[in-house]
Amino acid sequence: MLLKNVEITYISPCLADPGKIRLKAALSDDISEVMPYINATVKNAIYNHDAPNITLSKEFRLITLYPREMTMIKALNTTDAWQVIDWLQELINDTYNRREEIEPAYQRKRRPHPLQLYSWLPRVNCKKCGEQSCLAFAVLLFSGQQELKRCKLLFSEKYREQLQVLLELTQALGY
Numbered sequence: 001m002l003l004k005n006v007e008i009t010y011i012s013p014c015l016a017d018p019g020k021i022r023l024k025a026a027l028s029d030d031i032s033e034v035m036p037y038i039n040a041t042v043k044n045a046i047y048n049h050d051a052p053n054i055t056l057s058k059e060f061r062l063i064t065l066y067p068r069e070m071t072m073i074k075a076l077n078t079t080d081a082w083q084v085i086d087w088l089q090e091l092i093n094d095t096y097n098r099r100e101e102i103e104p105a106y107q108r109k110r111r112p113h114p115l116q117l118y119s120w121l122p123r124v125n126c127k128k129c130g131e132q133s134c135l136a137f138a139v140l141l142f143s144g145q146q147e148l149k150r151c152k153l154l155f156s157e158k159y160r161e162q163l164q165v166l167l168e169l170t171q172a173l174g175y
């Protein structure tokens with residue numbers, strides 16, 4: 001077993017979705033070693049080998065794993081968060097146990113889709129970036145004709161986690 005224990009250290013309402021919660025948790029063990037194996041086996045994982053960190057989604061919830069810490073946004077409540085943590089712990093330990101059967105992947109797997117970018121934008125269509133909608137902005141962001149910094153809303157505290165994901169995604173696109 002690689003990861004023996006997870007302890008939630010911080011919980012607050014999810015700023016982008018107040019009906020849900022965001023949290024941080026401490027990991028009892030360094031999970032860096034298993035990240036390339038998770039990247040190889042989990043669809044839609046976003047892996048940054050240099051950091052290192054890996055971002056996964058479980059339905060609408062978004063989880064980022066660091067060597068000794070994890071964050072989760074959009075969990076329904078504490079019970080839901082613990083169920084996702086149990087799932088993650090099993091994923092980490094099962095992948096670690098099977099690592100000799102898995103070819104590790106150190107690179108990001110594929111280019112994000114424009115709709116993936118759109119899903120992490122504020123989606124309020126305020127037009128302050130100069131585009132008619134967040135979807136139009138996402139399409140231009142995908143093709144390198146727009147920049148994240150033009151969406152000022154993203155740089156507010158409310159969208160802090162979403163900005164981090166978008167920074168990872170646009171980095172994966174090479175921008």
Ligand code: SF4
Binds near residue numbers: 129
């Ligand atoms: S500024 Fe941001 S929130 Fe407003 S329309 Fe553009 S992308 Fe959407």
